[in-house]
Amino acid sequence: MNTISKTLALMLLVLAMPAAAAASDDPLDSSQWRYMLRQYFPDAKVVFDDRVRVVAPDYAEDSLATPVQVRAEGLEDVERVLVLADHSPINPVLDYYPVRAAPAIGFHFKVQQATPIRAAMRTADGTWHVGGVWVDAEGGGCTAPSVGSASPLWESRLGEVEGRLWARGDRSQRLKFRVVHPMDTGLAAGIPAFFIRSVTVSDADGRTLARLEPDEPVAENPVFALDLKHAGAVTVEGRDNNGNVFSARIPAPAS
Amino acid sequence: MSRGALSGCLLLAGLLVMPGAMAASRYYDIEPVEVAADTYVVFGAQENFNDANHGAIANTGFIVTDEGVVVIDTGPSRLYGQALREAIGRITEQPVVQVYISHAHPDHFLGNNAFDDVPIAALPGTIDAVRAVGADLAGNLYNLVGAAMRGTSAVVPDQTVEAGTTATFGDHRLQLLAASGHTAADLMIMDTTTGVLFAGDIAFHDRAPTTPNADIDAWRAVLAQTREREFAVLVPGHGPSTPDDAPLSQTGDYLAWLVDRFTQDANDGMSAAEVMFQPLPERWARLAVQPGEYRRSVSHLYPAIEQSALPERTE
Ligand SMILES: [Zn+2]
Numbered sequence: 001m002n003t004i005s006k007t008l009a010l011m012l013l014v015l016a017m018p019a020a021a022a023a024s025d026d027p028l029d030s031s032q033w034r035y036m037l038r039q040y041f042p043d044a045k046v047v048f049d050d051r052v053r054v055v056a057p058d059y060a061e062d063s064l065a066t067p068v069q070v071r072a073e074g075l076e077d078v079e080r081v082l083v084l085a086d087h088s089p090i091n092p093v094l095d096y097y098p099v100r101a102a103p104a105i106g107f108h109f110k111v112q113q114a115t116p117i118r119a120a121m122r123t124a125d126g127t128w129h130v131g132g133v134w135v136d137a138e139g140g141g142c143t144a145p146s147v148g149s150a151s152p153l154w155e156s157r158l159g160e161v162e163g164r165l166w167a168r169g170d171r172s173q174r175l176k177f178r179v180v181h182p183m184d185t186g187l188a189a190g191i192p193a194f195f196i197r198s199v200t201v202s203d204a205d206g207r208t209l210a211r212l213e214p215d216e217p218v219a220e221n222p223v224f225a226l227d228l229k230h231a232g233a234v235t236v237e238g239r240d241n242n243g244n245v246f247s248a249r250i251p252a253p254a255s
Numbered sequence: 256m257s258r259g260a261l262s263g264c265l266l267l268a269g270l271l272v273m274p275g276a277m278a279a280s281r282y283y284d285i286e287p288v289e290v291a292a293d294t295y296v297v298f299g300a301q302e303n304f305n306d307a308n309h310g311a312i313a314n315t316g317f318i319v320t321d322e323g324v325v326v327i328d329t330g331p332s333r334l335y336g337q338a339l340r341e342a343i344g345r346i347t348e349q350p351v352v353q354v355y356i357s358h359a360h361p362d363h364f365l366g367n368n369a370f371d372d373v374p375i376a377a378l379p380g381t382i383d384a385v386r387a388v389g390a391d392l393a394g395n396l397y398n399l400v401g402a403a404m405r406g407t408s409a410v411v412p413d414q415t416v417e418a419g420t421t422a423t424f425g426d427h428r429l430q431l432l433a434a435s436g437h438t439a440a441d442l443m444i445m446d447t448t449t450g451v452l453f454a455g456d457i458a459f460h461d462r463a464p465t466t467p468n469a470d471i472d473a474w475r476a477v478l479a480q481t482r483e484r485e486f487a488v489l490v491p492g493h494g495p496s497t498p499d500d501a502p503l504s505q506t507g508d509y510l511a512w513l514v515d516r517f518t519q520d521a522n523d524g525m526s527a528a529e530v531m532f533q534p535l536p537e538r539w540a541r542l543a544v545q546p547g548e549y550r551r552s553v554s555h556l557y558p559a560i561e562q563s564a565l566p567e568r569t570e
Pocket residue numbers: 313360362363456492493
């Protein structure tokens with residue numbers, strides 16, 4: 001760490017007490033947190049915040065697909081949600097922009113070894129609010145080949161989307177969709193990285209409701225659950241790192 | 256987290272240290288309970304695998320006959336198997352002449368090392384599963400349990416059980432009942448002489464059933480059929496034995512509830528993590544190893560149910 005960032009870190013510590021995210025204050029006590037701060041939040045204000053809730057099992061029963069639900073409780077103006085795993089060959093798990101949506105997302109991810117899984121939520125003032133939990137694991141999830149990569153059958157279904165909307169109170173909807181995709185990390189021998197790069201959810205007028213950028217650790221054939229501040233049909237469009245595109249129209253809830 | 260490194264060391268220790276009788280009794284306190292004439296059960300801890308119970312979480316049993324002792328399941332490790340054999344030796348001078356393995360889960364068959372001079376019989380599906388994943392299961396248990404696992408390897412049963420056949424040992428006639436549902440192959444043994452039914456992990460009692468290899472519909476069908484049987488004592492794979500069918504009905508009710516809940520949650524659009532962290536109804540919350548086992552079941556069962564609640568393909 002150079003002198004300037006040291007001074008900066010010290011200033012932040014003083015300004016944002018008691019929750020400023022000095023490495024030593026990490027509630028998850030991870031040896032990797034100092035590195036994570038430097039790598040993913042250079043020069044940013046970062047605070048640990050209980051309002052950022054990460055719900056995941058304390059043990060990864062399936063290291064290829066461990067469920068996680070991220071949400072904010074009483075934290076306003078969240079513009080971006082970055083999900084990170086400290087102890088993983090690939091730290092970023094997913095980047096979510098809840099444009100017209102709640103800062104909440106559910107999905108599955110691959111666990112390589114015991115790790116904190118964190119959500120960092122950036123509010124309009126530029127501050128990152130961080131919450132997280134430890135997930136223990138036998139592991140190996142990131143370096144295993146996908147099921148799809150072993151089966152040519154999947155190729156014909158690549159990019160198929162199954163989606164559904166549920167009304168959740170006034171002008172808000174739960175959107176859940178699944179995309180057929182191997183989501184190969186590139187860390188299994190002989191199998192290059194092949195994963196969904198971006199997904200955009202828009203309304204009938206083409207306005208963006210939510211945008212997400214999955215990283216390699218998102219589970220194969222991912223299922224995403226989003227909470228949109230919108231009523232009615234939506235369109236889900238995406239592309240992977242090989243330029244394959246997919247899109248689907250999800251009709252409004254039946255009732 | 257240095258668990259990985261630690262277990263590596265223990266694995267190494269296992270190769271270097273010859274397990275012996277002294278070590279076995281240090282880890283396992285085997286107290287067979289007579290549940291019927293000639294029939295004993297060693298009840299496992301109603302817990303998850305940990306380094307205090309050394310993996311001894313399942314029930315094992317044995318039947319003492321005039322033609323030798325029949326052992327049903329061998330426990331989680333070589334040392335457990337040895338301790339079980341020593342305990343049998345304190346009850347009878349009869350030698351162990353036959354081992355049956357109920358199914359291919361690590362808490363039930365990894366004691367086979369201590370019985371490698373005896374025929375070990377299992378259903379074909381169990382033999383296939385031990386061959387395919389036995390070494391992985393043993394490796395995982397090393398990581399969870401540690402030193403008590405030393406010298407343990409996955410011994411593949413060397414004798415095939417023909418479904419629906421009867422085996423006779425002295426005056427004990429054993430019906431070998433092939434079932435499935437908890438795993439792809441679940442052996443139940445009905446001793447028609449004493450009326451004791453060893454149900455294996457088809458039946459759990461006061462402990463949440465485990466579902467990593469479950470086919471819930473098949474399992475529920477077997478439970479319903481088994482409730483029609485006459486028996487004097489039912490020995491579940493986990494939990495206390497009973498003179499009635501309480502473990503069968505409890506297991507069936509739990510599985511039915513699990514599927515209903517997951518189906519309803521999937522149709523409400525819930526994410527898997529949301530399903531995992533819902534509170535459990537009182538009846539199921541008070542089972543042993545909850546809510547952990549319920550959460551594992553979300554991982555095992557929810558993905559398929561969740562997918563079936565999404566329309567086939569959206570254009
Ligand atoms: Zn068991």
